[in-house]
Amino acid sequence: MGDNDMATIIRNLAEKVSYLEDRQAIVDLMTSYGPAIDAGDADAVAQVWTDDGVYDVDTGVMHGHDEIIEMVRGGMHQGFVQAGCAHILEPGSVVVDGDVAVATAKSLLVVNDERGPGFTVLRATANRWEMVKTDRGWRCRRRIGRLLDGRPAARRLLAGEREGLDDAR
Amino acid sequence: MGDNDMATIIRNLAEKVSYLEDRQAIVDLMTSYGPAIDAGDADAVAQVWTDDGVYDVDTGVMHGHDEIIEMVRGGMHQGFVQAGCAHILEPGSVVVDGDVAVATAKSLLVVNDERGPGFTVLRATANRWEMVKTDRGWRCRRRIGRLLDGRPAARRLLAGEREGLDDAR
């Protein structure tokens, strides 16, 4: 094997490793949301997003860290946290295109049922995470959540997982 | 470090990276099912399987893309989709042997409860995915699902996760 061949093989390997590192970092970003939201740790939740990141849920749209922090500290979310809740996120279906990525995944909001033993599945939500690679690592630019209660928007979100990667830049 | 040593080290690295790429591709195959099934996108669901792939559920066995597509477009599944549903798949326990792999994972079918707020866990299922690496990437040759309602077949499926890798070829 000549030096040039070796250099080509190494460059090829380095590209593959870089891609796998991105995939790992995207998983790490998505999984960092779960402990933060159920601990009610507003600052840690906000760190999932870019500074001007958007969290667009059917119940309201939050723009930037301050509005996301306000939601976590607000009465509705703190009520769930105090009663006991688990935001369960399944593994996302991820498409990466260079320094942007889209993940599609469902999530469950499971809350402690204060009337008796056991828990209630209060929400099942379709999620789209639009992510970007920044100087500080991968961050969420926009997350869209739509309740899976039969509304067409939730199905469109799931069906369109490969759409809009260019728009995400 | 001599050229021969370097070549050996690089070959060794390339094998490890290839294995990690296979693991990533297997995750990607499994996670591609979720958005497709809950969007009711029959063609995207079928693409998870090889052309002659089998989806063997306790409620019926489907052979090949046409029968899988028929199930997704059928009244029972479309009823769930229209009411709102989430097929949640946990991360699989995966064993790879060259170009075949088996993943064992549970899944939940969560459906919108039209009588009131919240969702019902209609099914909890033990799943076995038998996968093969094809020219077009990893595909499912056979997926077996058995309801976790106490039937021994569901427990045997979970216990036998390392069995039958040779049969899967």
Next chain:
Amino acid sequence: MGDNDMATIIRNLAEKVSYLEDRQAIVDLMTSYGPAIDAGDADAVAQVWTDDGVYDVDTGVMHGHDEIIEMVRGGMHQGFVQAGCAHILEPGSVVVDGDVAVATAKSLLVVNDERGPGFTVLRATANRWEMVKTDRGWRCRRRIGRLLDGRPAARRLLAGEREGLDDAR
């Protein structure tokens, strides 16, 4: 590219690949728990832990393989298994520091509802897995589980995911 440059690049790549292999092995350890616990396979459950590993749940603390095996074979767990149950684990939020790691994740215990069709979410639990790389691969040294029923200990466990890595050695 000189030989020294190449050697440096290769060493750098090898470190990155080694890290990704550790991450994969940690996922494999965590996902191996699921099929074993719902199949009621006590020996396979115990293999998740080091020989002196601890499973500290709010309902009781188990020390070492024998006590873990006793729990799996015990009446409460076998009752769940015979009725049909699914311990669903979401993807963990993982922090690795050399040969120790901590994963934070929620889990659901979903059990077949013998009164009618469908399943009940009996428990939603905050989990902390403290793992160590041994001669036989990654193993769990201590897993802590606390019910998400509003008790502060469960929230502290989720909030403290980055704490105690040094203690874990």
